[in-house]
Amino acid sequence: KHLGDGSLLEFPSASEALAFAAAVQHRLAGSALSVRIGMAAGEPIREDGDLHGAVVVQASRVAGLAGPGEVLATDSVRQLVVGKEFAFEALGPKTLKGFDEPVVVWRLTG
Numbered sequence: 001k002h003l004g005d006g007s008l009l010e011f012p013s014a015s016e017a018l019a020f021a022a023a024v025q026h027r028l029a030g031s032a033l034s035v036r037i038g039m040a041a042g043e044p045i046r047e048d049g050d051l052h053g054a055v056v057v058q059a060s061r062v063a064g065l066a067g068p069g070e071v072l073a074t075d076s077v078r079q080l081v082v083g084k085e086f087a088f089e090a091l092g093p094k095t096l097k098g099f100d101e102p103v104v105v106w107r108l109t110g
Contacts, residue, residue, distance in 0.1 A: 006063070010051060014041055014080035018108060021071040029069070038063025041076040054099075061096040062105060075104035086110070 011017035021037045028034060040062060042055030058074060066072045078088055087110035093102035 006060075008051060008056065008059075010044070014039075014077050015084055015086075018071070018073070018077070018081060018086050022108060022110075025069055025071060034068035036063050036066035036068060037071040038066055039071070039073040039077045041074065041080055057098055058096060058103065061098070062094075062103070065091075065094060065105060071108035073106050073108060075106065078106045 009017070009020075011020065017039055021039065024035060024037070038059050038061070040055050040058040042053075042058070044051040044055050045053040062072050062074060072091070073088070078086075086108065088106040089109050091105045091107055094105045095102050
């Protein structure tokens with residue numbers, strides 16, 4: 001779904017989402033275009049062919065924390081890929097607008 005200056009994408013697995021995000025950032029490295037990617041894992045609300053709910057808002061808030069060329073993910077995403085080929089740097093708990101408790105955020109590094 002296109003959201004003006006952003007997009008909302010859904011993937012069947014956290015691994016596929018992270019692989020896609022890493023490929024996008026790799027492809028854009030060194031170009032004039034940079035993107036910020038934020039990810040969260042959960043069960044969105046499906047309604048009228050659209051996705052809604054806390055997980056969608058959380059992903060958007062995490063994307064807002066990302067710098068140009070960064071992929072940030074919540075701990076729920078990282079936990080789903082433990083033991084796989086992805087590497088992360090801990091950014092620690094972050095307070096996200098609309099959420100009562102801080103959310104642990106990680107930067108994808110490889």
